[in-house]
Amino acid sequence: MKESLGTTGLILNEPLLWEKGKKGRSGFSLPRRDVESCPLAPELTGEGPDFPDLSEVDVVRHYTRLSQWNFGVDTGMYPLGSCTMKYSPKTNETQAGRPGFTGAHPLLPAGLCQGILRMMFELELYLAEITGMDAATLQPAAGAHGELAGMLLIHGFHRKKGNKRSKIIVPDTAHGTNPASVALCGYRPVPVKSNEQGILSVEAIFDVMDDDTAGIMITNPNTLGLFEENSRKIAEVIHGRGGLVYCDGANMNAVMGVVKMGAIGVDVMHLNLHKTFSTPHGGGGPGSGPVCVKKHLEPFLPVPRVVEENGRYVLSDDYPESIGKLQAFHGSVGVIIKAYSYIRSMGPENLKKASQLAVLNANYIKERLKGVLHLAYDRPCMHECVFSDKHQIDDHITTLDMAKRLMDYGFHPPTVYFPLVVDGAIMMEPTETESKEELDQYIEALKAIVNEAKDDPNLLHGAPNKCKVKRLDETLAARKPCLAG
Amino acid sequence: MHYLPHTAEDIESMLQAVGVEHLDDLFSTVPEDCRLQEGLDLPEALTEWELDEHMAALSNEMAVSPEYRVFMGAGSYEHFIPASVSYLLNRSEFVTSYTPYQPEMSQGTLQAIYEYQTLVARLLGMEVATASHYDGATALAESLLMAVRITGQRKVAVSSLIHPLYRRVVKTYFEPTGYEVLELPYLNTGLTDLSGLDEMDGLAAVAVQSPNFFGCIEDLKAVGEKAHDKDALFVSSFTEALAYGLLINPGSSGADIVCGEGQSLGIPRSFGGPALGMLATGKKYMRKLPGRLVGQTKDLDGKRGFVLTLATREQHIRREKATSNICTNNSLCALAAAMYMASVGGSGIRELALLNHDKAEYLKAQLKKEGFTIPFDSPTFNEFVVEFPPGFEATYARLLKKNTVPGLSLAPYYPELANHYLLCVTETRSKEDMDALVREVRS
Structure with missing residues (x-):
């Protein structure tokens, strides 16, 4: 076996910001005062915030040290299932950082912002082509925001038809945010169980679909990493009773150039640019969750929309049936630029190749680990596969123990305890940007951990041992919340 | 393609391990009638050099400083924005990590967000701030929904001098819920006219913005008193966070929830996004907050550390009963704001x-x-x-x-x-x- 990636090195301690610094220091070159002072009435002014005063060096060392306590895709493999931690190409950062983009005011007259408008217009076309839909909006700020937009579109559609429907079908293999997005829009989520193969049966949907149901929210490929094979027939059942099909497209990275959701009955779907289209996750955001729709939902898209008029681009508010606005301005434009440059760099063939290799990597892990860990559903998977801790129960070792121990081997753990349909789930998504050597080393690490579970379980109970901190007490944090210093 | 590391040999041996012959065979579970027969109709791949040229041309068509x-x-x-902030923010350990679900490997992000929450609470004069939201407009919509949850009332009164685009976002969020948004007109002094509140009952919240859309500084104390007279929560919104470096903060003027846009704190405008939604409140409403929160705790050795906390409010546990559907915070924007506030001091x-x-x-x-x-x-x-x-x-x-x-x-x-x-x-x-x-x- 190769030498383990995980090792220990010199990491520096660093106090909280306000535990350092001295009054009178500054890390900022204050712009020159070229006008006279003009005092504001004292009853309107306050003391000013109690911030520490730090020098530029103080600030630089502080955040450099903090960054060294973090692990990112650039550090190593990050197989978080459902999160798609693929490599974020550096050129995309350069493109989004161009002064013409970063310095642009969102309310500039159209004539002064043609570059961004053209980029947005083209990206909408590309996303519609990749999904097989007719139109798109880039306004939603994240996947869950896209889900909300989708629910609002469905709501707007039914309202126009004079249908008052109160329910949305949400399968147990859907993303965790789906039921909350449904509820935010005033609908009641109706849960449906997946079958013994981990997918939805047409019968199960037929049984719950009725005239009071506005539609279904289906994650495809689902959170078990399986393609919903019956999606076309399910769409027929939903449409047959006047409902609409929403596809949570967070997992579109598995099927680019392979399946067009618009061709298999989907009416509306969102994409996560920070998953499928390689924009970095930034420690939790910003993301971007564009929504693509078929023709019949286009009138309801958020405003303003980018419109082409004789080779010039303008923003138009002239959509009286629009659901309105989801953000003050035009979405996460800084993120959108990165996704645009990713698609332009990849081209159609490489996008398809990326999906194929993502699926290859996941199936490779699945095959090589299925004798080692318990595999929840032994069938060909898409971009991710789900194991569990079933084989480790007798060793009194849990999914969490194995996840924490993986850190000592230099890997970020997979997603754990999700999806809920699998007890003690360990959900792995390697993505296409990991090489075979990297996967082999990860597989070897997991094999070693499973052996340790038998031979030296305390190693796992005490893990991680090589991080900045030992295992943290999350119960204490919730019982006695301390959210500010 | 240089982002895809597989050689032909790798692919061959991996396919063998999986037990299929071709890459296409990996998709055997996708029914034939669902598969795309033709290629995607997208522009051909650009080299990095070509991409630079193309993007430079687009960027040059934008009106920005110093030319404009x-x-x-x-x-x-x-x-x-100081160079130190942009430089630090680009460290890839911050940029390429995920939401810190595994705290032992994410202490950098977690401590930085804890510090952000603290600085925001101090800036706004509140006890607790969230780990950030999408933008000021969505933070306002979430705040008003939070007020509805706390009070059980179904109406909110919103100043017509709150940013018009923020009000449109509120309208979008409220439309399917059946909750009502009432608008307060403005006076010829450029301040919100509060007199209409006397006629309004059953209010969950009274919301104003200060400085308001006309730039005028509202009398927040008066708004707070009036809101509390009506048993409504006082929601104080803002679009220019820097103002609270000078003005009396909303917390000491009686605000129950403060929300707004933090773009001014070290975040480039980027045509309006990504932005930074800020949201803060008092400890008594902490468990009603939407979005992510970072809290302090201890590790097995008793050492200080930080974790995401109060997750029982959130969608992945409470599903449809969650306080919000939010999964993303604008973490990197929050980090930029923290770095900026630390630099400015x-x-x-x-x-x-x-x-x-x-x-x-x-x-x-x-x-x-x-x-x-x-x-x-x-x-x-x-x-x-x-x-x-x-x-x-x-x-x-x-x-x-x-x-x-x-x-x-x-x-x-x-x-x-x-x-x-x-x-x-x-x-x-x-x-x-x-x-x-x-x-x-x-x-």
């Missing part, structure tokens, strides 16, 4: 805020001297409204050609305010810029 002088704020402000933010105020006052005074009307006489921070003579559109168009954007026309948002423009001056506009603007609008 933009006197427009209205929720998006041009402030100087307590002394610096006050100086900087004063400079913004004084520069705006200079331009206001010069325009007044030239005979232009300043229709609202309440004190302002770094934005104010000017009424130009009829026919100003032609001057506006002429100035655009001279690389100057002389503010935002208010008529599309307030039809009664024809020829009224909202102007903004930050520390990035020099006295020469302002003198040149005055000369141009005069001629």
Whole structure:
């Protein structure tokens, strides 16, 4: 076996910001005062915030040290299932950082912002082509925001038809945010169980679909990493009773150039640019969750929309049936630029190749680990596969123990305890940007951990041992919340 | 393709391990009638060199500083960002990590967000702040929904001087819920008219923005008292976070929930996004907050550490009963704001805020001297409204050609305010810029 990636090195301690610094220091070159002072009435002014005063060096060392306590895709493999931690190409950062983009005011007259408008217009076309839909909006700020937009579109559609429907079908293999997005829009989520193969049966949907149901929210490929094979027939059942099909497209990275959701009955779907289209996750955001729709939902898209008029681009508010606005301005434009440059760099063939290799990597892990860990559903998977801790129960070792121990081997753990349909789930998504050597080393690490579970379980109970901190007490944090210093 | 590491040999041996012959065979579970037969109709791949050329051309078609002088704020402000902030923010350990679900490997993000929450709480005069939201508008919508949850009332009163685009977002969020949004008109002083509140009952919240959309500083104490008289929560919104370097903060004026946009704190405008939604409240409403929260705890050895906490409010546990559907926070934007606040410091933010105020006052005074009307006489921070003579559109168009954007026309948002423009001056506009603007609008 190769030498383990995980090792220990010199990491520096660093106090909280306000535990350092001295009054009178500054890390900022204050712009020159070229006008006279003009005092504001004292009853309107306050003391000013109690911030520490730090020098530029103080600030630089502080955040450099903090960054060294973090692990990112650039550090190593990050197989978080459902999160798609693929490599974020550096050129995309350069493109989004161009002064013409970063310095642009969102309310500039159209004539002064043609570059961004053209980029947005083209990206909408590309996303519609990749999904097989007719139109798109880039306004939603994240996947869950896209889900909300989708629910609002469905709501707007039914309202126009004079249908008052109160329910949305949400399968147990859907993303965790789906039921909350449904509820935010005033609908009641109706849960449906997946079958013994981990997918939805047409019968199960037929049984719950009725005239009071506005539609279904289906994650495809689902959170078990399986393609919903019956999606076309399910769409027929939903449409047959006047409902609409929403596809949570967070997992579109598995099927680019392979399946067009618009061709298999989907009416509306969102994409996560920070998953499928390689924009970095930034420690939790910003993301971007564009929504693509078929023709019949286009009138309801958020405003303003980018419109082409004789080779010039303008923003138009002239959509009286629009659901309105989801953000003050035009979405996460800084993120959108990165996704645009990713698609332009990849081209159609490489996008398809990326999906194929993502699926290859996941199936490779699945095959090589299925004798080692318990595999929840032994069938060909898409971009991710789900194991569990079933084989480790007798060793009194849990999914969490194995996840924490993986850190000592230099890997970020997979997603754990999700999806809920699998007890003690360990959900792995390697993505296409990991090489075979990297996967082999990860597989070897997991094999070693499973052996340790038998031979030296305390190693796992005490893990991680090589991080900045030992295992943290999350119960204490919730019982006695301390959210500010 | 240099992002895809697989050699033909790798693919061959991996396919063998999986037990299929071709890459296409991996998709055997996708029914034949679901599979795409033709290729995607997208432009062919560009090399990195070609991409640079293409993107530079797009970027060059944008009107930005220093070639353009933009006197427009209205929720998006041009402030100087120190190189240290941009440089630190690009560290890939911050950029390429995920939501810190595995805290032992994410202490950098977690401590930084804990510090962000603390600095925001101090800036706004509140006890608890969230780890951030999408933008100021969605933070306002979430705050009003939070007020509805806390009070059990179904109506909110919203000032007509809250940013018009924020109000449209609130309308979008509220539309399917059946909750009602009532609007409070404005007075000719440029402040919110609170007298209508006397007639309103069953309110969950009264929301105002300060400085408001006209740039005027609202009397937050009076709003708070009036809201509490009606047993409603006082929601205080803002678009210019820097103002609280100078102005009395909403917390000490009685606000129950404070929400707004933090773009001014070290985040480039980027055509409006990504932005930074800030949301803060008191400890008593902590468990009603939407979105992520970071809390302090201890590790097995008793050492200080940080984790995501109070997750029982959140969608992945409570599903449809969650306080919100939010899964993403704008973590990297929050980090930028924390770095910026740390760099500017307590002394610096006050100086900087004063400079913004004084520069705006200079331009206001010069325009007044030239005979232009300043229709609202309440004190302002770094934005104010000017009424130009009829026919100003032609001057506006002429100035655009001279690389100057002389503010935002208010008529599309307030039809009664024809020829009224909202102007903004930050520390990035020099006295020469302002003198040149005055000369141009005069001629």
